[in-house]
Amino acid sequence: AEEVAKAHGASFSVIEGDDLLAENYPMVHAVGRAAAIAPRLIDMRWGREDAPKVTLVGKGVCFDTGGLDLKPASAMLLMKKDMGGAACTLALAQALMEAKLDIRLRLLIPAVENSVSGNAFRPGDVLQSRKGLTVEIGNTDAEGRLVLGDALAEADSEAPDLIIDMATLTGAARTALGPDLPPFYTDDDGLAEEIATSAEAMSDPLWRMPLWKPYDAWLESKIADVNHVSDGPFAGSITAALFLRRFVEKAKAHVHFDIYGWAPKAKPGRPVGGEAQGIRALYHLLQRRYGA
Structure with a gap:
């Protein structure tokens, strides 16, 4: 991230370790504090300050053991890819800067390892959040939405025109749509239409899923x-999106992508491994909006 920022003259800062508590990112700190490498929040800004604000937020869980709700060994094999949301947003930020779009771009990446030690956060803990909401921990393996919550609260504080967050968030999304078709969630019907149009134009498949309000009660x-x-076991991707929505109030529009970030089978030009999902469509959309 620092190399990308330097290459494009973007400002770059990192809040690390216990400084996250001093700067009021308590959920980022809680998720990452058990790891040998300290948790941090990466913050990149680029473009003229009075341009339309576009803020990207990427889940940067660099490895996910599941924490004290430990994953089985088979479920840990791909967990080096749990930073796929951060990778995709960083790649999208680089592309937007290379295109010199007239936007005020900000990239926020909460980067942590969800590890296990004596000071790991626990099921049943109540965490403070940057927004002021208190959050009961039902399962330490649902850590991505916690670090995103603090980052989204910061993103929202500037009331940007658009917040885009991307995360390898739930297995439920893969159960519903498989590895090749990431769902996205937004309350903005116009934005959803733009995304669908760009996804089709770029052969970058995406599928809108509902922010079904009655399921909010399941998070009580x-x-x-x-x-x-x-x-309960149902609608895991939807309830995760509903949780994240609580941290965004001021932005004109917000869209959440629950990506897989991985190609499990080789295809022409796309070997097995990390996969850029959604960012071709988003690049197309943002170029149409803000390009010369």
């Missing part, structure tokens, strides 16, 4: 403002 907590996971 008896001891905090909200639980970060539902109390």
